[in-house]
Amino acid sequence: MKKKEQEKLQHHIEAHELKKKKIPKGKHLLEVKDLKMYFHTQDGIVKAVDGVSYTLDKDETLGVVGESGSGKSVTAMTIMGLIEMPPGQIEGGDVLYRGKSLLSMTEKEMQGIRGNNIAMIFQDPMTALNPVYTIGRQLGEGLRVHMGYSRKQALARAEELLGMVGIPNAEQRVKDYPHQFSGGMRQRAMIAMALACDPDILIADEPTTALDVTIQAQIIELMQEMQDKNHNAIIMITHDLGVVADIADKIMVMYAGRPVEFGTADEIFYNPIHPYTWGLMRSIPEQATEEKKPLTPISGNPPSLVNVPKGCSFSPRCPYATARCKEEEPPVYKTESGHYSRCFFSGDKAFVEKNSPRTTRDVATGTRKKERKPQAALDDTTARAVQALKESQAATEASNTKQTKRG
Amino acid sequence: MGKYIVKRLLQFIPVFFGVTLIMFAMQNIVPGDPVKLMAGEKALDPQVELNIRLQNHLIEEDADGKPLYDENGNTIPTPLWKQYGYYINNLFHGDLGNSYARKLPVSEILSEKYPYTVRLALVAIIIEAIVGIGAGMISAIKRYSFWDVLVTLVTAIMVAVPAFWLGMLLQLFFGIFLKDVTGGAFYLPISGAGGKYALFDNWDYYILPAITLASVSTAYAARIMRSQLLEVMNQDYIRTAKAKGLSRRQVIVHHALKNALIPVVTYIGLDLGAMLSGAILTETVFNWPGVGYEIYRAITQRDWPIVIGGVTIIIVVVLVINLVVDVSYAFLDPRIRFGAPKDNK
Ligand SMILES: Nc1ncnc2c1ncn2[C@@H]1O[C@H](COP(=O)(O)OP(=O)(O)OP(=O)(O)O)[C@@H](O)[C@H]1O
Ligand code: SF4
Numbered sequence: 001m002k003k004k005e006q007e008k009l010q011h012h013i014e015a016h017e018l019k020k021k022k023i024p025k026g027k028h029l030l031e032v033k034d035l036k037m038y039f040h041t042q043d044g045i046v047k048a049v050d051g052v053s054y055t056l057d058k059d060e061t062l063g064v065v066g067e068s069g070s071g072k073s074v075t076a077m078t079i080m081g082l083i084e085m086p087p088g089q090i091e092g093g094d095v096l097y098r099g100k101s102l103l104s105m106t107e108k109e110m111q112g113i114r115g116n117n118i119a120m121i122f123q124d125p126m127t128a129l130n131p132v133y134t135i136g137r138q139l140g141e142g143l144r145v146h147m148g149y150s151r152k153q154a155l156a157r158a159e160e161l162l163g164m165v166g167i168p169n170a171e172q173r174v175k176d177y178p179h180q181f182s183g184g185m186r187q188r189a190m191i192a193m194a195l196a197c198d199p200d201i202l203i204a205d206e207p208t209t210a211l212d213v214t215i216q217a218q219i220i221e222l223m224q225e226m227q228d229k230n231h232n233a234i235i236m237i238t239h240d241l242g243v244v245a246d247i248a249d250k251i252m253v254m255y256a257g258r259p260v261e262f263g264t265a266d267e268i269f270y271n272p273i274h275p276y277t278w279g280l281m282r283s284i285p286e287q288a289t290e291e292k293k294p295l296t297p298i299s300g301n302p303p304s305l306v307n308v309p310k311g312c313s314f315s316p317r318c319p320y321a322t323a324r325c326k327e328e329e330p331p332v333y334k335t336e337s338g339h340y341s342r343c344f345f346s347g348d349k350a351f352v353e354k355n356s357p358r359t360t361r362d363v364a365t366g367t368r369k370k371e372r373k374p375q376a377a378l379d380d381t382t383a384r385a386v387q388a389l390k391e392s393q394a395a396t397e398a399s400n401t402k403q404t405k406r407g
Numbered sequence: 408m409g410k411y412i413v414k415r416l417l418q419f420i421p422v423f424f425g426v427t428l429i430m431f432a433m434q435n436i437v438p439g440d441p442v443k444l445m446a447g448e449k450a451l452d453p454q455v456e457l458n459i460r461l462q463n464h465l466i467e468e469d470a471d472g473k474p475l476y477d478e479n480g481n482t483i484p485t486p487l488w489k490q491y492g493y494y495i496n497n498l499f500h501g502d503l504g505n506s507y508a509r510k511l512p513v514s515e516i517l518s519e520k521y522p523y524t525v526r527l528a529l530v531a532i533i534i535e536a537i538v539g540i541g542a543g544m545i546s547a548i549k550r551y552s553f554w555d556v557l558v559t560l561v562t563a564i565m566v567a568v569p570a571f572w573l574g575m576l577l578q579l580f581f582g583i584f585l586k587d588v589t590g591g592a593f594y595l596p597i598s599g600a601g602g603k604y605a606l607f608d609n610w611d612y613y614i615l616p617a618i619t620l621a622s623v624s625t626a627y628a629a630r631i632m633r634s635q636l637l638e639v640m641n642q643d644y645i646r647t648a649k650a651k652g653l654s655r656r657q658v659i660v661h662h663a664l665k666n667a668l669i670p671v672v673t674y675i676g677l678d679l680g681a682m683l684s685g686a687i688l689t690e691t692v693f694n695w696p697g698v699g700y701e702i703y704r705a706i707t708q709r710d711w712p713i714v715i716g717g718v719t720i721i722i723v724v725v726l727v728i729n730l731v732v733d734v735s736y737a738f739l740d741p742r743i744r745f746g747a748p749k750d751n752k
């Protein structure tokens with residue numbers, strides 16, 4: 001009996017041990033190496049993720065940007081081991097978490113990792129919560145699975161977590177059902193749920209797309225605040241370069257299942273070297289106004305991932321495409337800082353200088369980062385003011401919900 | 408929750424009057440003079456006929472219960488709205504009239520028959536719930552496996568086979584081919600059963616009629632369960648549950664089942680209502696002494712009070728069952744319990 005119990009918990013114990021383990025020298029918290037995830041469908045092979053590589057360390061935020069269908073979600077889900085296989089299949093590469101390969105783990109071992117070491121929140125908070133259970137129960141579920149909390153302990157902790165993400169009157173709110181929460185509150189609850197077990201990595205898949213603009217900013221801020229406290233890494237997936245501008249340390253721009261440009265936020269914003277990144281930047285509204293040019297969306301549509309164009313996959317839409325671009329695949333151009341790009345002309349300084357968008361934008365890069373101080377360092381008055389501000393925001397949100405209810 | 412039930416109960420009132428009005432209208436539309444039908448073959452003495460008409464409030468009477476006459480010396484038919492008033496009044500006093508053929512109060516006949524129908528329905532619904540939900544679950548969880556194919560195939564056949572024919576096949580098989588093996592158990596003799604002395608207290612007798620009665624709806628329940636579970640497994644909140652580190656089993660048991668069950672429970676509940684209305688085909692094939700068979704017999708004999716009384720009772724039962732189903736639905740689905748914001752316009 002005892003032994004059976006032990007066996008049942010083994011994968012959780014291993015996951016906890018792995019979380020505590022020091023990261024081996026030369027390794028990273030998360031290292032994705034040339035990851036390839038293909039779907040074998042009736043229409044052919046969908047190369048949803050085709051050679052994604054990056055590294056991520058504690059306290060870092062990686063922004064993953066790209067148009068719809070560029071493989072951002074599939075990349076994240078592959079790391080989490082949430083892709084159904086079949087139809088999905090890993091065609092190569094590896095994902096190392098604290099030096100250990102996630103891809104070679106069994107489903108059982110992955111269950112120990114999910115929610116405990118790596119947690120994920122999803123795009124649409126309206127559908128991501130189970131409608132028939134209370135928020136409290138869903139919040140506490142991870143704790144019960146990974147930490148062995150009793151129902152009561154889990155509920156008490158759920159209450160704390162809910163308060164922590166700025167939901168007023170948490171002791172009452174844990175008893176609510178998802179439909180009684182507004183969209184913003186649900187996403188806060190999702191964040192609380194993801195952070196319940198204090199994960200190393202938080203993957204946020206377009207966490208603000210379904211929310212209105214004011215709430216978006218609050219959610220992003222909340223995620224940063226939590227990061228300051230917990231020192232977790234964040235992978236922020238979005239199709240809006242503007243969203244990651246202020247918070248990402250590193251940015252990966254994806255196109256048709258591939259990273260076309262990867263670098264630090266400063267590099268991507270001040271010195272982008274891939275035409276697709278330029279296109280994305282020109283379609284950020286504020287950017288366009290500063291340039292005093294009309295918004296210039298990228299023309300055309302993303303390619304089908306079954307038939308990725310020959311040569312450079314961006315060539316059919318690239319304003320600088322040459323005959324060579326349509327024949328040959330551009331090699332990876334990499335600077336010594338690790339900034340890389342897949343374009344024949346990325347190394348051509350004159351070309352980049354001439355065509356890249358002028359970044360007069362005093363890219364926030366800095367702004368947010370410099371502001372980011374540990375919570376404790378804030379002097380008392382500021383802390384109180386921030387707290388009050390947050391409360392009033394949350395209260396407005398709460399009354400908004402009430403209004404929708406009544407209205 | 409309490410408010411919700413009260414609200415639903417109040418909705419009964421218009422439905423009840425609507426239904427009784429229809430029933431009453433039917434009573435007056437069916438061809439034939441009711442008094443003649445009551446009398447059957449015999450010719451009636453005019454005085455007796457007059458008394459019957461008075462008793463049934465078909466003609467106007469004075470304060471002493473004597474018939475009123477117009478200037479031509481004819482009796483005056485009671486206006487229909489007044490007759491409806493008498494009918495409702497009687498209904499509230501549990502008086503459904505008397506059977507033409509049996510000369511007994513309809514309420515007495517029905518209360519004797521109803522327990523058989525109820526017990527048969529309960530056995531059938533238990534079979535339906537266990538087999539239907541179970542098969543649907545296996546089918547969905549082991550999708551495209553041998554079991555899934557089997558369930559899909561068998562349910563397709565079950566839906567296609569009419570209940571009365573299945574009943575006959577079962578009788579033939581268990582009652583005649585396997586007579587020596589079963590020792591006559593399970594077999595409900597076609598002649599004589601349902602008569603005064605037939606014993607239905609033996610549970611063996613319930614098996615074949617219950618299977619027959621449950622067959623089609625069990626197949627539907629299995630199919631609904633399968634498709635619901637598969638649909639729920641594609642929902643975002645299932646992905647959330649997986650992302651929390653729950654095992655597949657936990658995901659199914661704790662997150663998918665309750666959501667998938669909501670429509671299935673509704674279906675089975677409404678089906679119970681249908682079964683409690685007396686399964687005319689099954690009861691007739693098995694000579695089952697329930698209301699379904701009784702109504703069938705009453706129709707063939709033009710015994711309208713039984714038909715109308717029976718249908719009235721059935722409607723009340725169905726209404727109550729629907730209420731119970733809706734309440735349990737609300738119990739399963741908090742969005743209904745508390746009212747979703749968007750519904751409270
Ligand atoms: N189960 C699957 N079977 C086949 N193709 C799939 C499957 N899941 C995803 N894909 C394909 O993989 C590609 C990448 O999808 P993904 O969801 O990662 O895009 P995304 O970048 O997250 O887009 P969005 O911004 O719209 O969320 C899409 O073309 C999609 O059709
Ligand atoms: S390789 Fe050619 S087509 Fe591709 S992005 Fe560079 S210039 Fe454009």
Ligand SMILES: [Mg+2]
Binds near residue numbers: 205
């Ligand atoms: Mg996506």
